[in-house]
């Protein structure tokens with residue numbers, strides 16, 4: 001066999017192996033598995049986000065409780081001062097009442113906020129339970145799918161290895177310069193070899209100049225001027 005013929009035979013095996021590799025990447029089971037993985041990652045992130053929010057809420061409630069207790073202390077101190085030293089004019093009584101009202105208003109505002117945060121917190125808890133439940137369902141599906149995929153993958157990989165062994169076998173006898181050329185063309189055009197058919201390049205369908213056609217027919221290596229593939233006459 002000529003170098004080009006050896007390369008052609010090598011290419012057939014190479015195309016098969018590559019097809020198998022692509023089929024493995026496109027496997028519907030694998031695609032679904034990746035989607036499940038993505039979903040689980042998203043749920044985990046959402047859960048972490050809610051945890052952060054709940055933590056911030058809890059911190060805020062602590063701060064509000066401190067503020068309430070501080071306002072209550074102020075109220076007690078104010079009332080003690082009032083008892084010990086009752087004001088004797090209307091203005092001072094008015095000031096006292098205003099101060100008491102202000103503190104009571106603050107306390108009521110803080111308490112309202114605590115109630116609102118607790119309600120939000122309960123909503124967040126419900127959201128989290130929902131997320132955890134959904135994630136658990138998907139996790140179950142994921143595990144089943146993974147078990148199925150592992151079997152599929154083992155089979156596909158075995159087949160791929162067999163095809164690659166054929167590729168390696170068929171590379172024997174190919175001179176390094178031909179192999180290098182093949183690999184260089186493969187970078188931009190797969191498959192790298194094209195058959196001459198009706199004086200056209202079988203790869204890109206461009207009509208070839210008669211000088212090129214003659215060279216191909218003589219069995220010498222020549223590339224298509226249009227797509228760069230190595231041309232062969234079988």
Ligand SMILES: [Zn+2]
Pocket residue numbers: 194201202203204205206224225226227228229
């Ligand atoms: Zn071409």
